[in-house]
Every structure is written in C-alpha cells, then in structure tokens.
Amino acid sequence: MRAVKxxxxxxLIMGIMLTQIGCWDRIDIEKNAFILGLGLDLPEKADQNDDMVMVTYQIALPAAMLGQAGQGDGGGGGGGSSSTLNISIEA
Structure with a gap:
C-alpha cells in the first residue's frame, strides 16, 4: 500500500513537471520590437507657444539582421534592406 502511494x-509530481516545461508562451524573436535608440528634439516648424516635441525611435528588425548575417560580403556598402527602422512622431 505504501509503495502504491x-x-x-x-x-503526480512527474506529470506536473512535464506540463510546466515547454514553449507554451513562446514569442518568436521576429515578433519583438527592440528599441535601440530614442531621441527627443524640437520640431522643425514649431511655434514659440507650442510645447510639441519630436520623438524619434530606432527599432531593430531581427528578421532583417538574420538575413544580413548569412551574406558574408567582405566589404562595400551594398543595397538591400536596412536592419533598423526609424520612426518620428510629434507629441
């Protein structure tokens, strides 16, 4: 009886352990946004009475970085997609 218990x-413990491991809430790295830089500037066409600020975000694009990693070009700046995205808004 004691051995059965x-x-x-x-x-029961093994069953609980097996259900707790894994990738149930996994988020792919390509779906994340990584902020590399943040800038605050006065807008170019700001009035003296206006309290607006231009906010610029530089966001890394992991999918573009993975594509560039496998190219192996020795040098030279070629074309192609950028691995960052710059977004500016006035707030």
Whole structure:
C-alpha cells in the first residue's frame, strides 16, 4: 500500500513537471520590437507657444539582421534592406 502511494506521488509530481516545461508562451524573436535608440528634439516648424516635441525611435528588425548575417560580403556598402527602422512622431 505504501509503495502504491509513493508511486502515485512520484507520478503526480512527474506529470506536473512535464506540463510546466515547454514553449507554451513562446514569442518568436521576429515578433519583438527592440528599441535601440530614442531621441527627443524640437520640431522643425514649431511655434514659440507650442510645447510639441519630436520623438524619434530606432527599432531593430531581427528578421532583417538574420538575413544580413548569412551574406558574408567582405566589404562595400551594398543595397538591400536596412536592419533598423526609424520612426518620428510629434507629441
């Protein structure tokens, strides 16, 4: 009886452990946004009475970085997609 109870307890613990591991809430790196830089500036066409600020974000694009990593070009600045995205808004 004691051995059965011990076996059931071990089976229960193993079952709980197996359901707690894994990638249930996994988010792919390509779906994340990584802020590399943040800038605050006065807008170019700001009035003296206006309290607006231009906010610029530089966001990394992981999918573009992965594509560039496999190219292996020795030098030279070629074309192609950039691995960052710059967004400016007035707030």
């Amino acid at each position: 011990r076996f059931m307890m071990v089976a």
